[in-house]
Amino acid sequence: MGKKSRTKGRSEASTPGEVGPRQPCPCGSGRQYKSCHGSKSGPPPVFSARPFAGLDGETDLIALREFVPSASAPLKLKSSDRTVTLCTLLPGAVPALVRDNGHIFLALQVQHGFGDPSRDLGAVLTAALDAEPGSVVGLTDDPGEGPKLQDLVHGGLDVSVHEGFDYWLTDLDDADGSMAALLEQADQAVSPTVRLDGVDAAYWTAMGEREFLRWVRPEDEDQLLDALARLHAAGEDHLVEGGKLIGMFRAHGVLVPVWDLPRGTGADALVAPVAAFAEKLTATLGDARPLETEERSVRSGLASRQVTIR
Template identity: 45%
Template sequence: MGKSKRNSPKPDSNRAERLAQRRAAQEQASAVVTRPFEGLAAECDLVALREFVPSATATLKLAPGVAAEREVILATVLPGAVAALVRAGDEPVAFVGTQTQHQSDDPAAGIAAAILWTQGAEPGDSLPKPSIEGGARLADVIDPGADLELTVHNDFDWWVPEGVTPDPQVAATIEQAKQAIMPSARLNLGGDGVGAAWWVDAGEKAHVRWVRPENEDDLMLALARVHARGGLHMGEGSRFAGSFRTHGLLVPVFDLDPERHPTEWEAPAREFGARLAEALADTSPMTGEERRSRDGLRARQVTLR
C-alpha cells in the first residue's frame, strides 16, 4: 500500500505557500555572510566605516595580482550613496563607498566588485550597485595584511576636487550633509591597541564605540569578568552603555563626558584595554558574580543588520 498523502500540502494551499516562504527565508539566511571582513587586518575599521563613521577616507593598498590603472580611495559615503565613482580630472581618481544605497548580503564582496569596476570605468562614471555574483573576494583584491591609513573628516568637502567650485546644487548637498554630521575621531591606542575605538560627539553625550576582533562569547565573558571586578569603564566621566553586534563582531559602547577632547580618552582607553586583555587571558571557572554580570550584559545587547 502506498504512503498516505493526507499530510502533504496541496500545491495551491496556504500551508504550501507558508512552507515555501519558510524555505526561501532559510535559504536567504544561510546566504548571508556573518563575518564578511574576517581575515583582513583592517576588519575592525572596515566594520566601523560601514556602520557608523560619518566621513572618512583611506587610500587602499591593492593586492599584487590586481592590475591597478588608478589608485582607489575607500570612503564612508559617496554622493548619492553610490557604490563607486571615478572622478574626472587630469588624473582621474577612483572612490569606493562602504555605506551605500543598495546593500548586499556580502558587503566585502560588494566592495571588491566596486574596486575592480573602477579600474575599467570611464572618468565621470558611477556605479549604483555592484554585481557580486561569482565575483572576487575582498582579500584577493586588497592587501589583506594592510591596515587603513585613515583621514577623518568633519565635512564632505572632499567630494569635490581641491580648487574646484561646485555648482549650486552640489554645494547645497554638501552643506546639507555637513549639517547632519557628528564630529568623530579614531582613538590612538598605540601599538598594543586591539580593534578600532571610535569617539563621536553626539551632542549631550559623547561615545566610544570599540569594534573588537575577538570571538563574541570570549569577549562577553571577559567583559563580565571586568564588570564583576568594577573595571567596566574608561575612567571618570564615563560609563558602560551596552554593546551591539554587527558583521560578526561585538562592539562595546561607552558614554563619555562630551566636554573632554577625544585625545583625553586615549590613556583611559588603553588602561581599560589592558584590563580586558587580562580578563581574556583568564581561563579560571566563572564565579557566580561573573555569571550574573554576563547575563546582565547580554540583556543590554542589540544586533545591527
Template identity: 45%
Template sequence: MSSRRRSSTATIDPATPVEPPKGGLRAPCPCGSGKRYKQCHGRLRTGTEFVSRPFEGLPRETDWVAFREIVPAATMRTRTTDGTEVTFATVLPVAWPALRRVDGSVFVGVQAADASSDASRDLAAALDAALAAEGPGPVTHLDARTSTARLQDRLDLSVDPVVEVHEGFDFWLDGVLDTDEGSDDPAAALAPQVRASLERANEAVVPTEKLTSADSAYWARIGESTHLRWIISTPEDAFLDALARLHAQRDEAGAPLSTLGEGTRFAGFFRAYGLVVPVWDLAADATAEATEEPLAAFVERFEAALAQTGPLDGEARRARAGLLSRQVTLR
C-alpha cells in the same frame, strides 16, 4: 539579541521570490518569517548566501565594520592586487556606490546600499565598475549578482590601509567634477544634486574621532551625549567572560573596572558584521584626547582578563548575565 518569532500568518513559500521591503535588505522579510529580508527571501533575489562576517581576512577588518556602521565621514586608502590606488569612503555624494574622479582616482562608498547578502562582494563589484569606467563619473547602479569576486580577491592584503576621519564631507570636492575656470568656490560648479547632497551630509555629520589607544576605537558626540564605541575581533564568549571579570571588580572609588573612569559607564554592546562592539557613555564634556589615557588603562585590564582561563566565580557569573541584557540598538 532577542530571537524573532515566526509570524503565524506567514504563507509565502521559501522558494517563491519576494520583492524587497521599503526599508531595504535589512528590514523584516515581507514573508513574515521574522528574519531580515537579506537573510531570508533576499537570498533568492541576490543569489548569495548571507555572509555574517564579510570583512574577515582583510587588513583592518574592525575598521571596515566601523566604516559600515558608526563612522560618518572617513576615508581608507589602499591598493588593488595590480597596484592601483583606491580610496574607500564611508559615503559618496548621492550615496553613489563608486566614483571615478576627473583626475582618474577611484573612490568606493562603503555605506552604499547592499546589492547582495555579502557586503564584501558588493564593494568588490562597485570597485570593478569604477575601474572599468572609460571616463570620469559615478557608478549609479550596481548588480552584484553578476560577480563572484570579493574584496579579499581584489585588494592587496599585504597593504595596511590608511584610515583618516574627516570633520565633514568636503573631501568630496577634490577632483569630483571640473570647476568653473576662475571660480574661487569649488562647490559652485558642482551639479545641484551633488551640492545638495554635500550640504545635507555636512549638516548631519556627527563629530567623530579615531582614538590611538586601541584599534578601531571611536569617540563620538551625538547631540548632548558623548560615547566611545570600540569594534573588536575578540570572540563574543571570550569578550563577555573578560568583561564580566572586570565588571565584578571595583576600583578604589567603588566603580566597576569595566568603566573608563569617573563619570563613565559601560552602556552595553551590539553586534555588527560578526564582531562585537562595546559602548561606553562618557561625560558630556569629555574630549577624545582626554579619553585616550583611561582607554589605554582599560585595554590593559581587558587583555589581562582575557588571559585568565579559569571558570568565572559567582560574582563574575552574575555580572555576565547582567551584561547580556545590555545589548544596545545602533539605530
C-alpha cells in the same frame, strides 16, 4: 473571556520549538526570522557571518561602514597601481565614483545589500577599475560569485576622520558650485567624531548633549563577553569618572562595546585610559577559568543589552 481567548490564540499560533517571527533566525544571520528564512521570498541568496574576516583593518572598516559619518582611507590594490580611496559615504549614497583622472572613490555606506558586503564591495571595485573616467558605478542585482574586498587589496587602513564631506571635492572641478551646496547640506548631519590614537577602531563621538565611545573589537564574541564580564564584576571597566559601559552593538560578526561618557569628556581625555584598559582586557582575555556566579550574572546582563546592526 477575553483573556482566555488570547491565551488560546497564542497556543494555536505556535508549537513547541517553533521559531517566532521576531526571534533571531536560526541560520545566524542576525536578522529576525520573518525577514530571513521565514520570509515569503526566502532568505538572502548569500550570507557571510563575518564578511571582512582576514582583512587588515577589519575593525576600522566596520566602524566606517556602520557609525562613523565622514572618513576616508587609501586602499592599496594587489594587482594595480590605481589610486583608490575608501569612503564612508558618497553623494547620493552611490557605491563608487571614477573621477576624470581615474581616481576611484569606493563607498561603504550604500543602499544595496546582497548578503555579503565584502563580496559586494569587490564587485563594485572590479567594475570601477574597468569603468570609463567620470562614471558612477553601482549594483542593481546580486553580483554572483566573485572576489571579496580582501582578495583585491592588501595592507591596513590609514583612516582620516573628517569634520564634513570636503573630501568629495578631491580631484573635482566644482565651477558651478553645485557640489558645494550638496556638501553644506550633508555636513549638517555629521556628528563630531574622533578616532583615538594608540588603539584600533576606538571612536569618540558627541551626539547632541551626550558623548560615547564605540570600540570595535576583533575577538570571538563569547571570549570578549567573558572578559568584559570579569572586568565589570571587578569594577575595572570604567574609563573615566562617571563613565560606564552601557551595552554593545553586534555588526558583521564582531562586538562593539559602547561607553556612555560624562558631558565634556572629549576625545583627548580618553586616550590614556583606553590604552590602559586595552592592556587589562588583553590580559583578561587569556583567563580560561570558568566564570564565577557574579560574573555569569554580569555576562547575562551584557548579552541582553546587545543590539544587532547587521
